Amino acid sequence: MQSYSDLSVLIIDPNPAMRGNLHNMLNQASITRIEYAVSSGTAIRQLGNKRFDVILCEYDLGNGSEDSGQDGQQLLEDLRNHKLIDRSTIFIMLTSEAVQSKVMGAAELTPTDYVLKPFTVDGLMQRIARAVDRRAVFMHIYQLIAQGQQREAIAACQEAEASNPRFATDFARLRAEMHVELGELADAVLVYQTALAGRQLGWAQLGLARCQFGLERYDDAMQTLERALEGNPNLMGAYDLLARTYVAMGQAPQAKKILEDAVAMSPNLVHRLRHLGEVSYETGDITAAEKAFRQVVAKARYSEFRDPEDHVNLVRALVRKGDVNQASNVIRDMERTLRASANTEVCKHISSALLLDVTGHATEAASELSNAVTAVGMARGLSNQLRIGLVNSCLKHRLDKDAADVVMHMMNDNDKPITMEEAVGVFEKAGRHDLARGVGDKIDNVMQELVTEAEAMARQGDHRAAVATLHQALRRTPGNLKVLYAAVGAILRQLDELGWEAPLGEQAGTLINRIRRLDPDSPALEALLIQYAGTQRKYGISTTA
The missing domain is CATH 1.25.40 (Serine Threonine Protein Phosphatase 5, Tetratricopeptide repeat)
Structure with a gap:
C-alpha cells in the first residue's frame, strides 16, 4: 500500500469506536498526523486554527439523536459558506445509510467523495489516493486562486490542460469560475458553451445559467435551467437558481413552487429553506413561511454561525x-x-x-x-x-x-454597500421625496470629499491609495460622472508612474466605456480617450479597443 505519511487528517465522528477504526486504517497507509473532532462545533474551532489535507466526516454527527447537533451536511454547508476549507481540502463524507435525501443533500455540496459503510482499508485508501493525485495536478492553480490571482490561475489552467487532458473539463470549469469572479461573464459564457458543445454537462449548464442571470438575460437562464433539469432532475442548484430567476421576473408564486419541490427532494440545506420562507412570505403564504423559518431556526441551532x-x-x-x-x-x-x-x-x-x-x-x-x-x-x-x-x-x-x-x-x-440609486430609491418607494433629496445631497458631498482626498493622495505620490479610494466611491455611486472621471484619471496616473498592469488597464477601458454611455458628447471624455491611448502607446499596448 502506498504511503501518504505527509498527509494531515481530521476525523469528525462522535463515536470513539469508529474514530479508532479510522485511525487504524490510516495508520496502515503510514498516515500518523491525525486529529479528532467529536462534533461540528469542535471541528469548526479546529479548522479555524489549522488546515488539514483530508477531512473524514461522519454524516450523522448526533449519535442518532435529531436534537444533539448538526449533521455532516449542515457542517459542510457552514464550512463552505464561511470559507473554513479551501479548494485543496479533501472532504470525504462517511455514512452507513444510502438514504436518498442524505446522499442527494451531501452530493450537492460537492464533497470530494461520499463513502458508504462498511468499507475496507483498501477501499478508503483508493478514494483518498484518487483525491490526492487529482489535487497534486491542481495545487498550483489552487494556490494562485487563494492568493487572489484569478487571471494567473486562468492562464495556469490553460497551460496545465495540455499535459493533463484527462482533467480537461475540470480545467474548463475552473477557468469559467475565475472569469465569473473577475466579473467577466461574457468570457465565462464562452467557456461554458464550449464545454457544452455536443453534450450535456450539469455543472456547465448551471454555470451558463448563472452567467445569463448575472447579465439579466432571465429568459435565456430559464431555458438553460429547464433543459438542465430535463436531463438531470437531481441537479439541485438548478432549482435554487430557477427560483431566483422567477423572483427576478416578478413571478414569486412559481419560485415558491420550485423551492417546495427542491426541499421535498433535499430537505436539509438551510439557505434553501430560508429562501423558501422569504418567497412564501412575499406571496402571502404565511403558514408556509412560518414552517420554513421554524425549520431554519431549528436546523441552525447547533451551528457555530447562527x-x-x-x-x-x-x-x-x-x-x-x-x-x-x-x-x-x-x-x-x-x-x-x-x-x-x-x-x-x-x-x-x-x-x-x-x-x-x-x-x-x-x-x-x-x-x-x-x-x-x-x-x-x-x-x-x-x-x-x-x-x-x-x-x-x-x-x-x-x-x-x-x-x-x-x-x-x-x-x-x-x-454590502448599496449604490446611491438604491439608497435614494428606498425613500422614493416610501413616498418620501424630501428624504430622498436630502440623502442624495449628503451622498454627493461624501463623494466629493473622497475625490478631494484621492487627489491629495495622488499629489503626494500615493497612487495606489488614490485608486483604492476612488474604487470605494465607485462601488457606492457607479454612475457618478465626477467619480468616474477621477477614477480613470487616477488609474492612468498610476499606470504612468508605476508601470503597466493589465487588469488595471482593462478596468480603465471599462470605466471609459461607462462614461461613453453616460456622457457621450463631453470634451472631457475626448481628453480622457487621448490620455488613455497615450498611456497604452507608452507600453506598446494595442489601442484598437
Whole structure:
C-alpha cells in the first residue's frame, strides 16, 4: 500500500469506536498526523486554527439523536459558506445509510467523495489516493486562486490542460469560475458553451445559467435551467437558481413552487429553506413561511454561525399570523441562546418592535427601533433586506433621522454597500421625496470629499491609495460622472508612474466605456480617450479597443 505519511487528517465522528477504526486504517497507509473532532462545533474551532489535507466526516454527527447537533451536511454547508476549507481540502463524507435525501443533500455540496459503510482499508485508501493525485495536478492553480490571482490561475489552467487532458473539463470549469469572479461573464459564457458543445454537462449548464442571470438575460437562464433539469432532475442548484430567476421576473408564486419541490427532494440545506420562507412570505403564504423559518431556526441551532436574522424572520411571520405568544417565545429563545453581539442586539430590538407594534404599543415600538438603529452602527454582516426593513419601520414611526442614518450606514458598508440609486430609491418607494433629496445631497458631498482626498493622495505620490479610494466611491455611486472621471484619471496616473498592469488597464477601458454611455458628447471624455491611448502607446499596448 502506498504511503501518504505527509498527509494531515481530521476525523469528525462522535463515536470513539469508529474514530479508532479510522485511525487504524490510516495508520496502515503510514498516515500518523491525525486529529479528532467529536462534533461540528469542535471541528469548526479546529479548522479555524489549522488546515488539514483530508477531512473524514461522519454524516450523522448526533449519535442518532435529531436534537444533539448538526449533521455532516449542515457542517459542510457552514464550512463552505464561511470559507473554513479551501479548494485543496479533501472532504470525504462517511455514512452507513444510502438514504436518498442524505446522499442527494451531501452530493450537492460537492464533497470530494461520499463513502458508504462498511468499507475496507483498501477501499478508503483508493478514494483518498484518487483525491490526492487529482489535487497534486491542481495545487498550483489552487494556490494562485487563494492568493487572489484569478487571471494567473486562468492562464495556469490553460497551460496545465495540455499535459493533463484527462482533467480537461475540470480545467474548463475552473477557468469559467475565475472569469465569473473577475466579473467577466461574457468570457465565462464562452467557456461554458464550449464545454457544452455536443453534450450535456450539469455543472456547465448551471454555470451558463448563472452567467445569463448575472447579465439579466432571465429568459435565456430559464431555458438553460429547464433543459438542465430535463436531463438531470437531481441537479439541485438548478432549482435554487430557477427560483431566483422567477423572483427576478416578478413571478414569486412559481419560485415558491420550485423551492417546495427542491426541499421535498433535499430537505436539509438551510439557505434553501430560508429562501423558501422569504418567497412564501412575499406571496402571502404565511403558514408556509412560518414552517420554513421554524425549520431554519431549528436546523441552525447547533451551528457555530447562527444568524439572529432567522429569528427576526420567524417573529415577522408569527406576528403576521397574529400568534403573539409564539412570537414572544422566539424572542426569548433569541435572548437566551444566541451569543451577545451587536447583530443579536439589532435583531432583538427589531423583533421586539414588531411585537409591540402588533399589540398596539407604538411608542415603545419606536423606542425599540431607535435602539436597533444605534446597534446597527456596530453590527457587521447584516443583510440589506433586514436593514431596508428597519428603514421602512422607522419611516412608519416618523423616525426620519434614524431612517436616514441606516441608509447612510448601508452606503458606507464595505462588505454590502448599496449604490446611491438604491439608497435614494428606498425613500422614493416610501413616498418620501424630501428624504430622498436630502440623502442624495449628503451622498454627493461624501463623494466629493473622497475625490478631494484621492487627489491629495495622488499629489503626494500615493497612487495606489488614490485608486483604492476612488474604487470605494465607485462601488457606492457607479454612475457618478465626477467619480468616474477621477477614477480613470487616477488609474492612468498610476499606470504612468508605476508601470503597466493589465487588469488595471482593462478596468480603465471599462470605466471609459461607462462614461461613453453616460456622457457621450463631453470634451472631457475626448481628453480622457487621448490620455488613455497615450498611456497604452507608452507600453506598446494595442489601442484598437
